[in-house]
Amino acid sequence: MRLDELTAGLATPATGDLGAGADAQITGLAYDSRAVHGGELFFCVRGSQSDGHDHAPRAVANGAAALVVERPLGLGVPEVMAASPRAAMAPIAARFFGDPTSQLQVVGVTGTNGKTTTAYLLRALLEAAGEQCALLGTVKSVVGGHDRPVTRTTPEAVDLQRDFRAMLDGGDRGCAMEVSSHALELGRADAIHFAAGVFTNLTQDHLDFHDTMEDYFQAKRRLFTEHTPAASVINVGDPYGRRLAAEIEGARTFAVEAPADYSATDLRCDFAGCRFVLRTPAGEHSVSLPMPGRFNVANALGALAAAHALGGELQMLLDALARGVRVPGRFEPVEEGQDFAVLVDYAHTPDSLENVLAAARELIDAGERPDGRVLCVFGAGGDRDRGKRPLMGEIATRLADVVVVTSDNPRSEDPEQIIAEIMAGVARAEGSHGAATTTNADAPAGGDAPAGAAAVRSIADRAVAIDEAVAQAQAGDVLVIAGKGHEQGQEFAQGRKQPFDDVAVARKALRVRRARV
Numbered sequence: 001m002r003l004d005e006l007t008a009g010l011a012t013p014a015t016g017d018l019g020a021g022a023d024a025q026i027t028g029l030a031y032d033s034r035a036v037h038g039g040e041l042f043f044c045v046r047g048s049q050s051d052g053h054d055h056a057p058r059a060v061a062n063g064a065a066a067l068v069v070e071r072p073l074g075l076g077v078p079e080v081m082a083a084s085p086r087a088a089m090a091p092i093a094a095r096f097f098g099d100p101t102s103q104l105q106v107v108g109v110t111g112t113n114g115k116t117t118t119a120y121l122l123r124a125l126l127e128a129a130g131e132q133c134a135l136l137g138t139v140k141s142v143v144g145g146h147d148r149p150v151t152r153t154t155p156e157a158v159d160l161q162r163d164f165r166a167m168l169d170g171g172d173r174g175c176a177m178e179v180s181s182h183a184l185e186l187g188r189a190d191a192i193h194f195a196a197g198v199f200t201n202l203t204q205d206h207l208d209f210h211d212t213m214e215d216y217f218q219a220k221r222r223l224f225t226e227h228t229p230a231a232s233v234i235n236v237g238d239p240y241g242r243r244l245a246a247e248i249e250g251a252r253t254f255a256v257e258a259p260a261d262y263s264a265t266d267l268r269c270d271f272a273g274c275r276f277v278l279r280t281p282a283g284e285h286s287v288s289l290p291m292p293g294r295f296n297v298a299n300a301l302g303a304l305a306a307a308h309a310l311g312g313e314l315q316m317l318l319d320a321l322a323r324g325v326r327v328p329g330r331f332e333p334v335e336e337g338q339d340f341a342v343l344v345d346y347a348h349t350p351d352s353l354e355n356v357l358a359a360a361r362e363l364i365d366a367g368e369r370p371d372g373r374v375l376c377v378f379g380a381g382g383d384r385d386r387g388k389r390p391l392m393g394e395i396a397t398r399l400a401d402v403v404v405v406t407s408d409n410p411r412s413e414d415p416e417q418i419i420a421e422i423m424a425g426v427a428r429a430e431g432s433h434g435a436a437t438t439t440n441a442d443a444p445a446g447g448d449a450p451a452g453a454a455a456v457r458s459i460a461d462r463a464v465a466i467d468e469a470v471a472q473a474q475a476g477d478v479l480v481i482a483g484k485g486h487e488q489g490q491e492f493a494q495g496r497k498q499p500f501d502d503v504a505v506a507r508k509a510l511r512v513r514r515a516r517v
Contacts, residue, residue, distance in 0.1 A: 033059040041092070136160075157191070393421075405419050
């Protein structure tokens, strides 16, 4: 595509710079100077760590045919001036790839927790009608029927629009995608035609990026107020959701055991899943969802309401919902013939940890061994919202019977310091309940915790922590390994990533335990 056609009306050319270069043929788009190929348009994006303008000489040396810049650089190639090269990426990319989302039924899912499971369910419901549907999310992407690895929840705008083009070319007619607050704040999701948007909930997270919860909410709100999806589906069981729904004319609402357009009442959950009465604008239905945990009922309601709003026949959608989905690292069971449950979950926020521990307790109450205990292994990520750490410590101490605090992804931080900040929340809970705390791997495993309190210990080595929790589990217990879910590595200083899979580590520990019996 010619440079002037690609950028017409999207940016103002710097005087004299575009000139003879207006008819330059652009063969691709790039924002990483190391990945530039000949004939591509390079966006000089200013980031938190570096400025793309500083890397423009390398981009030109690698063959960039033109640049999108905030200031003139005079590097001998045409320059397109833009107030923000980052903001220019999405509309230019959409134009370059033929505005693919104008032909795709794209459903965006945003919120703190539940995005991944809701997107998985949405894809299953949209495909129930017989049309191929893509998936863009945290665990994996599916484009044109082929699985792809994921580097971030919502890719950069250039990559997104390229993927949308590949979806159409690969036979997809819809796409269920997670939309992060970072993507909304940074304009990655601009120029997408959303057929529907789903808001799951908003709880504390990412306050290392957003200054306040209000800023975090405003970023999420953009999906509905600036991108104006044809259908807005909002969880009014969440206080931020109620606030958002009040602003959006014609919003479809959902909630668990609360008034809404799509609501679940008479809810009962056990290891096999959840049963409830579904109330919709089209009537009442009895539903069996083969996914345990009331938080999964909320995810299912959001997916159902969106698919129904897009024209799906309700009974067909309910039949698909009854088949459920298996989402890696989301309340994922690890089975090796043991007489207790092991569940791996991505819960890494205070609210999500509270939800999974409450669900674990509910499973025990519904089982054959109501005297079973809830055990929990968890940590907190380094270089991220530090305010979550004591909150998570307090929640785990309050809701579990046995807690092992460990490392998550420490990144550049000292794992022991992160653990110390979590333990500050443990100490607060101890003050209320008198929990018993130990802080080293050599401490005795202990037995049942006092009523209303947890036996808490810290072990920095995550593999050892999981081994210890598995070793002390008893018949009828539920062990929750939280924080990393589907992730396949631990991140340390200088970007070092060490292979690590909670499911694999737990499975190995279970096999070792069985071999000793």
